[in-house]
Amino acid sequence: MQQLPILKINQAFIYRKIGYSLVLVLSILFNWNSANGQTTTRYQQFSNEFADVESLGKKWTLEFNLGQSYTSIPPNNNSPFAKASQFYLRGWAHYYPSSRWKLSYFLALFGNVSIPDIEQAKDFEIRYALQGTYYINKIGYSLLTRFRLEDRRIQNEAKTFEAYYRLRTQLKYTQPINGKVIRKGIYYAVASDELFVKTQAAITDKDFFDRNRLTIGGGYALTNDTQIELLYCNEWLPRPAGNLIFNSYQINFAFTDLFRKYKDKNKSRELHSVDNGN
Incomplete structure (x- = not known):
């Protein structure tokens, strides 16, 4: 008490x-x-991500992400599908020390086909990160704050990897609309804001403040373990030579224990085949 x-x-x-x-x-x-x-250059972008979380007991989970994005080419082509921008593979390990804390680590490979803010084309990036998530509230709605420290190793024109660090802090709010928890048939709203700061590197200039990312949108739970989200993301990048604004439209799919369900389904088919004498 x-x-x-x-x-x-x-x-x-x-x-x-x-x-x-x-x-x-x-x-x-x-x-x-x-x-x-400063003058402002605006980009229109589209991205999507497939995410699957696999449970490993009560304290651990693994997560796998596959994503890609496209970008416009201002001022000649303002279509968000004008050019491929990036694709990535990312693997996470999550640990839950308590009901309010989640500690995470990820390793990712990014294929940066055309990244306007760092003028990188057809190069790779290796990214590591440590992340802490604190759930301020989890009953009725979700309110969390997240802190992530990234080690980015970006390939430059000489095909060597430049390293720099970036710190990201986020506040995220999720509200179920037609129910109290997100499960099959429930619509929900999402809103978040994230600030980025970074160390200096030749490939990213000397700016300490990197960007601000504002995201709003909604989602729908197709099943208890499958969700789809439609999001709008606005990124503002202040730069000495001219500010950049990215308007990104996102479609994301999230699954829970997808591989395990597929494995269990195949195992059930094998047992059923044996039972039938096939």
Whole structure:
């Protein structure tokens, strides 16, 4: 009984810290952008991702991601499918030390076909990351904050890999619409904001602030273990030579224990075949 006030105090403290930090950073960025008065180049993009989470007992899960994206070529072609931009393979390991914390690590390979903000074409990137996710609320709606430290090794024109670090902080809200939890037949809304800062590297210039990413959209649970999401993502990249804005439209599919269900289904077919004497 005595732990409840402490939990409420901790949550209120986290809310205030997140709110103050976002207001401060966004105010600084707005003032910086207004003072510089730089021109803005806008890109239209489309991306999709397939994700599968495989459970390994009560504390561990594995996750696999496969994704790709396309981009416009301003000012001549504003179609989000004008040119292939990127594809990637990513593998995660997640550990749940408590009901509110998730600790993660991933290793990913990116094929950067055409990345406008770093002017990279037909090169590769190897990316590692450590991530901590804290669930502020999980009953009725989901509110979480996420911190990710990425080690990016990007191939340059000389075909050598340049390394730099990037820190990402996100606040994400998920609200079921026609139910209390996300399960088969439930629609839900998603909104998040993420700030990126990075170290200096020749391939990414010397800017400390990388970008701000605002995402809104919704999803639908096709089954208890399969979801589809339609999202709009706005990325703002302030740069000395001119600001960049990416408007991205996303379709994502998320599965749970897809490989295990496929394996169990095949095993059931084999047993049924044996039972029938085939």
